[in-house]
Amino acid sequence: MTGNIAAVREALDHLDIDDNPATLKQKSRDFFWYSPVLKEKMDHLIGDFVVSPRSEEEVIEVLKTCFAHDVPVTTRGAGTGNYGQAMPLAGGVVMHMKNMTKVKEIHPGRVIVEPGKVVKDLDAETRAHSGQEQRMMPSTYGTATIGGFIAGGSGGIGSVRWGALRDLGNILRLRVVTMEAEPRILEFTGEDLARVSHAYGTNGIITEIEMPLAPAYDWVEFALGFDDFMQAAQFGYDLAQQDGILVKLITPIEAPIPFKFFKRFSGHVREDQSILIVLVAPHSLDGFTAFMGRNNDPDVIYRSDASTFERTPGHLAEYTWNHTTLRALQVDPTVTYLQVRYGGPDPLAKVAKVRETFGAEVLQHLEAMREGGNVIYAGLPIVDYSDEARLNEIIAIHEELGCMIFNPHRYTLEEGGRQKTDDRQLKFKQEADPKGLLNPGKMISWDDPNWSYDTMYAYPKMKQAS
Amino acid sequence: MTGNIAAVREALDHLDIDDNPATLKQKSRDFFWYSPVLKEKMDHLIGDFVVSPRSEEEVIEVLKTCFAHDVPVTTRGAGTGNYGQAMPLAGGVVMHMKNMTKVKEIHPGRVIVEPGKVVKDLDAETRAHSGQEQRMMPSTYGTATIGGFIAGGSGGIGSVRWGALRDLGNILRLRVVTMEAEPRILEFTGEDLARVSHAYGTNGIITEIEMPLAPAYDWVEFALGFDDFMQAAQFGYDLAQQDGILVKLITPIEAPIPFKFFKRFSGHVREDQSILIVLVAPHSLDGFTAFMGRNNDPDVIYRSDASTFERTPGHLAEYTWNHTTLRALQVDPTVTYLQVRYGGPDPLAKVAKVRETFGAEVLQHLEAMREGGNVIYAGLPIVDYSDEARLNEIIAIHEELGCMIFNPHRYTLEEGGRQKTDDRQLKFKQEADPKGLLNPGKMISWDDPNWSYDTMYAYPKMKQAS
Numbered sequence: 001m002t003g004n005i006a007a008v009r010e011a012l013d014h015l016d017i018d019d020n021p022a023t024l025k026q027k028s029r030d031f032f033w034y035s036p037v038l039k040e041k042m043d044h045l046i047g048d049f050v051v052s053p054r055s056e057e058e059v060i061e062v063l064k065t066c067f068a069h070d071v072p073v074t075t076r077g078a079g080t081g082n083y084g085q086a087m088p089l090a091g092g093v094v095m096h097m098k099n100m101t102k103v104k105e106i107h108p109g110r111v112i113v114e115p116g117k118v119v120k121d122l123d124a125e126t127r128a129h130s131g132q133e134q135r136m137m138p139s140t141y142g143t144a145t146i147g148g149f150i151a152g153g154s155g156g157i158g159s160v161r162w163g164a165l166r167d168l169g170n171i172l173r174l175r176v177v178t179m180e181a182e183p184r185i186l187e188f189t190g191e192d193l194a195r196v197s198h199a200y201g202t203n204g205i206i207t208e209i210e211m212p213l214a215p216a217y218d219w220v221e222f223a224l225g226f227d228d229f230m231q232a233a234q235f236g237y238d239l240a241q242q243d244g245i246l247v248k249l250i251t252p253i254e255a256p257i258p259f260k261f262f263k264r265f266s267g268h269v270r271e272d273q274s275i276l277i278v279l280v281a282p283h284s285l286d287g288f289t290a291f292m293g294r295n296n297d298p299d300v301i302y303r304s305d306a307s308t309f310e311r312t313p314g315h316l317a318e319y320t321w322n323h324t325t326l327r328a329l330q331v332d333p334t335v336t337y338l339q340v341r342y343g344g345p346d347p348l349a350k351v352a353k354v355r356e357t358f359g360a361e362v363l364q365h366l367e368a369m370r371e372g373g374n375v376i377y378a379g380l381p382i383v384d385y386s387d388e389a390r391l392n393e394i395i396a397i398h399e400e401l402g403c404m405i406f407n408p409h410r411y412t413l414e415e416g417g418r419q420k421t422d423d424r425q426l427k428f429k430q431e432a433d434p435k436g437l438l439n440p441g442k443m444i445s446w447d448d449p450n451w452s453y454d455t456m457y458a459y460p461k462m463k464q465a466s
Numbered sequence: 467m468t469g470n471i472a473a474v475r476e477a478l479d480h481l482d483i484d485d486n487p488a489t490l491k492q493k494s495r496d497f498f499w500y501s502p503v504l505k506e507k508m509d510h511l512i513g514d515f516v517v518s519p520r521s522e523e524e525v526i527e528v529l530k531t532c533f534a535h536d537v538p539v540t541t542r543g544a545g546t547g548n549y550g551q552a553m554p555l556a557g558g559v560v561m562h563m564k565n566m567t568k569v570k571e572i573h574p575g576r577v578i579v580e581p582g583k584v585v586k587d588l589d590a591e592t593r594a595h596s597g598q599e600q601r602m603m604p605s606t607y608g609t610a611t612i613g614g615f616i617a618g619g620s621g622g623i624g625s626v627r628w629g630a631l632r633d634l635g636n637i638l639r640l641r642v643v644t645m646e647a648e649p650r651i652l653e654f655t656g657e658d659l660a661r662v663s664h665a666y667g668t669n670g671i672i673t674e675i676e677m678p679l680a681p682a683y684d685w686v687e688f689a690l691g692f693d694d695f696m697q698a699a700q701f702g703y704d705l706a707q708q709d710g711i712l713v714k715l716i717t718p719i720e721a722p723i724p725f726k727f728f729k730r731f732s733g734h735v736r737e738d739q740s741i742l743i744v745l746v747a748p749h750s751l752d753g754f755t756a757f758m759g760r761n762n763d764p765d766v767i768y769r770s771d772a773s774t775f776e777r778t779p780g781h782l783a784e785y786t787w788n789h790t791t792l793r794a795l796q797v798d799p800t801v802t803y804l805q806v807r808y809g810g811p812d813p814l815a816k817v818a819k820v821r822e823t824f825g826a827e828v829l830q831h832l833e834a835m836r837e838g839g840n841v842i843y844a845g846l847p848i849v850d851y852s853d854e855a856r857l858n859e860i861i862a863i864h865e866e867l868g869c870m871i872f873n874p875h876r877y878t879l880e881e882g883g884r885q886k887t888d889d890r891q892l893k894f895k896q897e898a899d900p901k902g903l904l905n906p907g908k909m910i911s912w913d914d915p916n917w918s919y920d921t922m923y924a925y926p927k928m929k930q931a932s
């Protein structure tokens with residue numbers, strides 16, 4: 001399906017091109033290998049060359065040229081996505097956004113930026129400008145781009161206050177280029193944002209982003225120790241409901257995850273100790289201390305403003321969200337993970353049931369977040385992997401227990417999401433990518449509208465291993 | 467009980483004193499007249515003279531001198547309290563804080579200020595300094611002091627996001643002077659704040675305040691029109707649960723309140739139209755517009771950034787909280803009001819039951835706020851007043867329907883609150899005001915520990931009408 005790649009390569013020769021085999025291989029991969037299932041299926045994938053446009057005009061030129069020659073375009077931010085999101089299933093051009101990093105405007109409550117900006121660098125600029133930062137960010141903020149977050153992410157550090165990226169108000173405006181003979185430039189706000197956000201770049205390329213900002217504080221980082229995981233989970237749940245205590249992150253992690261996988265915590269955390277990571281605004285410290293007093297004063301294992309660690313553990317945010325999994329995989333490559341949503345009025349009851357059912361096979365790691373005004377827990381448990389069949393069984397049991405699963409062992413939008421067509425995204429793809437050249441193979445409803453979701457989808461045009 | 471007032475007057479002569487009868491009378495009153503019950507009982511009350519200390523040292527001097535001569539001290543901010551909070555029941559000195567208005571420090575997320583600072587002026591300084599403002603404020607922000615808010619208020623504009631003043635984190639630190647032979651200076655944070663906040667100045671005088679700050683935006687003010695009040699209430703409730711849409715105020719007001727009592731709305735609102743007042747951050751406007759689209763696009767009667775009113779209605783915040791009542795009283799002095807808490811998981815069901823029960827006798831005015839992490843409604847309904855007996859009956863019926871009442875027709879802390887002793891406040895009074903000279907008659911548990919709350923408390927030493 002890679003069309004006339006040679007013609008495209010020649011036509012784009014004056015752009016920033018990379019076809020060095022080593023970088024090409026590297027830029028064709030993301031964190032798909034987190035999943036043993038995807039690792040097996042996608043390890044061989046590689047694009048034909050990498051182009052890094054420096055401007056919207058160059059994006060348009062790439063799209064127009066590829067359209068003319070039927071060449072697929074898979075856009076890449078930093079490639080920290082987990083599900084092969086940025087991997088060229090059918091080969092073709094990898095369009096890397098690394099050169100589009102301009103911060104265009106900063107105002108009270110909002111920033112306008114190009115998509116290739118790394119989140120951490122963006123935060124540094126808005127902080128220096130006016131003490132502002134992103135409302136929420138992935139734990140990969142150190143390397144991930146803001147465009148990749150919007151096109152591939154869902155929420156993260158800050159979601160305990162602001163909910164998910166998809167919630168109204170959490171993205172302000174997106175400027176999008178279409179994949180047509182004459183690419184159009186569109187501006188989306190409000191409801192229309194849902195057409196392209198979290199669409200994996202399958203139906204348009206984001207060239208400019210307007211994001212809301214929150215005040216940036218010198219967040220104080222805590223790791224608290226608990227003898228019982230459910231105490232940690234309850235403490236975090238109650239803390240998230242304290243309207244006057246400003247926090248940015250609440251993460252309960254079950255023993256022995258910290259002891260086994262968090263090397264810098266060695267000597268500070270017991271094998272049977274669960275921990276709770278919290279980021280608190282400095283002016284909420286007194287309130288937080290009072291709250292701890294009301295809740296049996298848990299052990300303070302670490303606090304960033306008064307550390308007793310011989311070596312700094314680094315930012316605790318980088319132990320949360322999918323970084324918990326990363327740290328586990330670095331120590332034990334045989335484990336894997338899931339993405340769970342413990343919603344409803346009593347998320348803790350669901351967590352308790354899951355723990356009863358699986359014991360140490362599924363170790364809990366929760367993230368407090370807001371959903372429809374309520375505090376819920378997202379879960380990214382560490383799973384003791386035996387085989388694909390058991391993994392699917394574990395997923396099915398979660399669903400039976402009333403916990404929603406976003407399957408991270410799938411490379412399509414639908415299977416990683418709510419297992420159904422997103423009409424807004426599909427309709428926009430019909431309009432904006434009529435040849436189906438943008439990140440092909442990621443939207444089942446485009447390729448196979450009648451797919452039943454009984455088994456894992458296998459994109460028929462996926463590039464063969466050579 | 468006024469002790470040796472002449473000796474005190476003489477000893478304090480070098481301070482800023484006012485004993486002009488007209489100002490003395492004015493400075494001895496607050497908004498007690500809102501209540502027909504209190505109007506009848508308190509109209510005659512007057513202090514002996516007014517002293518306005520310029521510093522903490524002068525506060526200490528006033529307290530020490532009055533202690534020596536057994537003279538009561540009733541502290542006054544701006545006198546906008548509603549329950550005779552700042553009225554000298556037993557005469558004595560009225561200590562007016564108007565000269566203590568210094569802003570001492572402003573930092574990211576917090577400000578240190580003297581108690582006599584008017585909230586609006588405080589906001590102007592923190593806004594000019596670093597784009598920050600108070601998390602919450604009473605609708606009297608234009609005249610009320612920050613010290614009076616802490617000692618007498620409970621929450622207001624901003625509580626939809628931050629909860630109530632009493633919630634951990636919403637006051638950071640209070641510096642307090644005691645009423646003893648040698649007044650002590652104490653600093654309270656965390657749990658200890660509850661000793662003196664909302665204690666009506668009965669157990670210590672606040673001389674310095676540290677408050678948390680939130681980012682200040684150019685809030686856009688909306689009045690939306692609804693044919694059915696419950697639609698307005700539902701819309702507001704759902705809006706408050708939108709985690710990504712930043713609002714500062716959500717106020718549903720039942721028809722015909724706006725038509726009858728909001729003069730500047732004349733010609734813009736129909737008699738049968740209920741309204742919803744909303745303050746939205748500018749960068750949340752697109753999200754808010756999308757939310758309106760999802761909810762039948764209510765009529766926009768007014769928006770501050772595109773007004774079609776011939777005369778500006780002024781700030782819509784000044785139609786909310788107890789300003790709704792004020793506007794009603796200005797048109798129809800025979801009405802009165804209540805303070806209701808529609809808490810629990812389904813506040814709207816409670817509102818509906820109350821409306822069914824009372825019809826037009828109790829017109830609804832709600833304020834969305836956070837309580838324990840959940841959105842609830844506070845109510846300040848406009849009550850068609852017949853007599854005290856019926857008013858008490860209306861209160862009793864509310865309580866039977868599961869709605870908590872904070873009775874605004876009482877002048878004691880307990881009767882206006884949860885009808886029970888606050889041990890922390892009482893114990894601190896025993897320590898800090900051993901002679902019971904601070905704002906006497908306002909704390910029942912001090913005067914009469916065995917009081918049963920069956921009938922309205924009548925302070926036995928209340929100054930007689932002359």
Ligand SMILES: Cc1cc2nc3c(=O)[nH]c(=O)nc-3n(C[C@H](O)[C@H](O)[C@H](O)COP(=O)(O)OP(=O)(O)OC[C@H]3O[C@@H](n4cnc5c(N)ncnc54)[C@H](O)[C@@H]3O)c2cc1C
Pocket residue numbers: 030031074075076077078079080081082085086097115116137138139140143144145146147148149150151152153154155156157199200201202204205206207321322323326439
């Ligand atoms: C350790 C770890 C922790 C993580 N934590 C989180 C987390 O907390 N929250 C979270 O949401 N995710 C998380 N992720 C996933 C991922 O890191 C984030 O979603 C990140 O924001 C992706 O950014 P990126 O620049 O790496 O995007 P990439 O991986 O390069 O791309 C992601 C998707 O966006 C598309 N895309 C990129 N740029 C554009 C553009 N300009 N226009 C259109 N489409 C585009 C790509 O084609 C791809 O489909 C984590 C991943 C890892 C490995």
Ligand SMILES: Cc1cc2nc3c(=O)[nH]c(=O)nc-3n(C[C@H](O)[C@H](O)[C@H](O)COP(=O)(O)OP(=O)(O)OC[C@H]3O[C@@H](n4cnc5c(N)ncnc54)[C@H](O)[C@@H]3O)c2cc1C
Pocket residue numbers: 496497540541542543544545546547548551552563581582603604605606609610611612613614615616617618619620621622623665666667668670671672673787788789792905
């Ligand atoms: C129209 C209207 C609307 C209102 N809206 C609200 C609202 O939205 N939210 C709300 O909470 N309240 C509201 N109120 C009540 C009142 O306006 C506020 O609580 C206001 O903050 C009180 O401030 P003040 O300076 O007027 O205090 P005052 O009325 O002067 O005093 C209030 C109490 O505090 C004590 N006090 C004052 N200063 C000190 C000090 N330095 N140390 C110790 N004690 C002290 C006084 O003795 C008194 O008991 C409203 C009242 C009216 C009339």
